[in-house]
Amino acid sequence: MILQQLSFIDWLSHHLLACPFKSYFGYDCPGCGLQRSIVSLLEGDFLASFKYYPATIPLIFIIIFTAFHLKFDFKLGASVIKFAFLGIAAIVFINYIYKIYTHQLIA
């Protein structure tokens, strides 16, 4: 079972979708790193996941929370989603600015 999982992750890490922007221009787009980050999250490496793309864990959180909110209808659910979304958008934006500033766009 564990072996099967590992081979699945291995297969997944060799079949990531290439970013069209990066393959044409050679620079990262704001979503670059998301798939690598998810793969390292599946491997259990939270730090590497955060380093590849800091917004992955909050994104997964907000998607799961939205599914539960639509099913069970929490009282403050909608405003939690709003503020979490604003925070994630800020993380994505700051991450991209940081990447430009530290010349990490060319990987």
Place this chain on the structure above:
Amino acid sequence: MSEEQQNPPQNNPIDLNKPEQPNTPPSGFGPITPPPFQQPPPFGQFGGMGGQQNLPNATVALVLGILALPACCFYGIFGLIFGIIAWALGGSDVKKYHLNPTMYTESSFKNAKAGKICGMIATILSLLFIIFFVLIIAGAITHPEAYDRFFKGFN
């Protein structure tokens, strides 16, 4: 005419003519809003069984608004499309709720509002990235050296 017929029994404490609408204020638009459509108490919260309905596009707007953020990958185009759709659907549902607040559930109104705001944020972010991409391409064409220095550093 109808107002003058309606107002005197409002002031009269012994009201025998119209017992079914005791709470209508003596304002100008009494006869326009039909009181028989006032629904019975909010009983069925989750569907259109008895009283209130969910807004039709609230869930779709919320889900699309959230998915618009990871979808900003592909030149920002998918993020822009999802964000604008979520913004429009959420906005139309919010308007629909304000037209007739008693017909729809409050939770679906909150969901529609959240979807509208999420779509707005995703649209703005995607637009920023698209502007940035256009600037990158224009910079690469017109000033190649400055472009290289900016992105690769000075070494």
